[in-house]
């Protein structure tokens with residue numbers, strides 16, 4: 001059988017923000033296989049968002065390469081951009097537009113034809129519980145509704161890889177359940193999920209593979225159950241504290 005390229009292949013990645021004293025990453029290597037529900041965890045300031053921004057091409061590596069499904073990020077921008085969806089921590093839609101208008105706009109941006117845009121827009125508004133408010137301005141929505149709009153936009157083009165940076169921050173239990181169940185369904189249909197969160201109990205429901213990042217280094221990586229067994233911990237929170245320590249990580 002031919003070798004299948006991993007969903008994400010990071011090789012010898014080095015990156016430093018201009019003006020910072022120390023690099024964020026030096027010679028980092030990470031592979032994420034296709035079809036995984038992969039969780040990237042770590043304390044505040046560990047580098048999770050920076051790594052997501054590098055994987056999605058928002059930041060450019062100083063050294064090393066990142067490939068998605070075997071295609072190098074930064075080289076074939078248009079091809080790479082259509083491979084993945086990104087649900088960033090900050091809302092990435094137009095507040096003055098309705099959810100329907102936002103989905104139509106981003107569908108067109110991804111080059112979908114109008115028939116597909118209409119069908120995906122109707123489907124996503126329904127799945128996300130936004131059908132009744134489809135024509136209202138998003139700026140009038142609650143935080144949980146805005147999170148669902150953010151997610152819908154990230155998946156309108158049926159991406160094979162979906163990056164999610166804290167997709168459930170600040171939402172209620174109902175929205176959290178809806179989002180997690182939707183993500184599990186997407187994964188069953190073949191989408192690789194790459195997810196960060198501080199909600200470790202939620203991560204246990206969602207992820208089958210995890211990596212713990214601290215100070216730009218991967219402290220542990222593997223199947224969630226294998227890691228818990230190997231380190232003799234009952235849950236991800238215990239493992240997290242054991243590997244990253246209990247001290248605060250406030251930036252100064």
Ligand SMILES: Nc1ncnc2c1ncn2[C@@H]1O[C@H](COP(=O)(O)OP(=O)(O)OP(=O)(O)O)[C@@H](O)[C@H]1O
Nearest residue numbers: 017020024042043044045046047048049050051251
């Ligand atoms: N634009 C920037 N310029 C300079 N330094 C930055 C920039 N963005 C982030 N950093 C620094 O890089 C480090 C990693 O930040 P990052 O936001 O990637 O961490 P994180 O793991 O996502 O944290 P959190 O859990 O708090 O979201 C921090 O020390 C942060 O101060």
